Amino acid sequence: MVDTPGIHKPKTLLGHRLNAVVGESMDSVDVILMCMPADESFGTGDDFIIAEIAKHPRSKKIAVVTKTDLMNKAELAQKLMNISALAKDFTWDEIVPVSAVIHDQVELLTELIGGLLSPGPEFYPKDMISDQGQEKWICELIREAALRDARQELPHSITVTIDEMSQREQEGDKPFFDIHATIHIERDSQRGILLGHQGERLKDIGTRARADIERILGARVFLGLHIKVSKEWQRDPKLLERLGFGEN
Structure with a gap:
């Protein structure tokens, strides 16, 4: 699919x-x-x-x-x-x-x-949940969490990049990951939409995204989120390349 x-x-x-x-x-x-x-x-x-x-x-x-x-x-x-x-x-x-x-x-x-489908080979192992890299779908989970409350206000203006992801030494029975990510928006006026009153919306975004990431990773996660204004990122070839939307 x-x-x-x-x-x-x-x-x-x-x-x-x-x-x-x-x-x-x-x-x-x-x-x-x-x-x-x-x-x-x-x-x-x-x-x-x-x-x-x-x-x-x-x-x-x-x-x-x-x-x-x-x-x-x-x-x-x-x-x-x-x-x-x-x-x-x-x-x-x-x-x-x-x-x-x-x-x-x-x-x-x-x-x-x-x-309508013809028989074919099994392309992926049964326990493989995605063919995308780990950081890619972590970005998607964060973006989805951000849009859950702001979809009408910011339908296509958000993208996410991972700044740093590392695994701590084993503590207890589960791995522990530190993830720092940036949510990119296009205009200064959109920052307040994502932050919410006294930063409450951004905290909620982080809480939801962290829960989704922990569920899929099967690990504990510290998630740090930052907001950056990347003006006109949807129209900038160099910025699109850096954000993972380069020409194929």
Whole structure:
């Protein structure tokens, strides 16, 4: 399973590079799933995404209509017909309405995906939780913790880098890691959003992120977080390179 960044009409250099990642991912997969919430109207963004999907004729394509518990049967039937008509340059291999909340047709979707896949080698050991480096997913956990309360205010303005990560000498039955990370924002005005009143939001971010990191590492963690204004980082090639968003 490859979870790509969302396809979107890019407005920054970062957006262009993320779209390139999506394109490369779709080139290498057997099945592409496009998830569309049942309770949201179609727009030009959907047309843009479908046009991008059409550039990959080798891959099978499934339209997944989510949140079907929020619609009645007549509304859902109309939605499914509209989705069928959206794809002008290809035909969906499957259109599947699902609801994760009431677990409706989730197993069916799994079976349909499996039916479109060919047998292949086992790429990763069963106990491997990610193919990304340790620091990469630690950054993601911190970023997710930061966005949990500030997603509406800072949807795409945050990125995280690890400044230092070291393991202390064994103390007790669990390893102990010291991690110092920087949360990068684009404008001075965003610092207050992350800090919160008397720094309480930043403390909450650290507490949540540390708990997630400790759970995955199976270790105790000291997590130190710092905020840095990296102006226009989404448009700066050198800064993007340093933050891990370089050209492939």
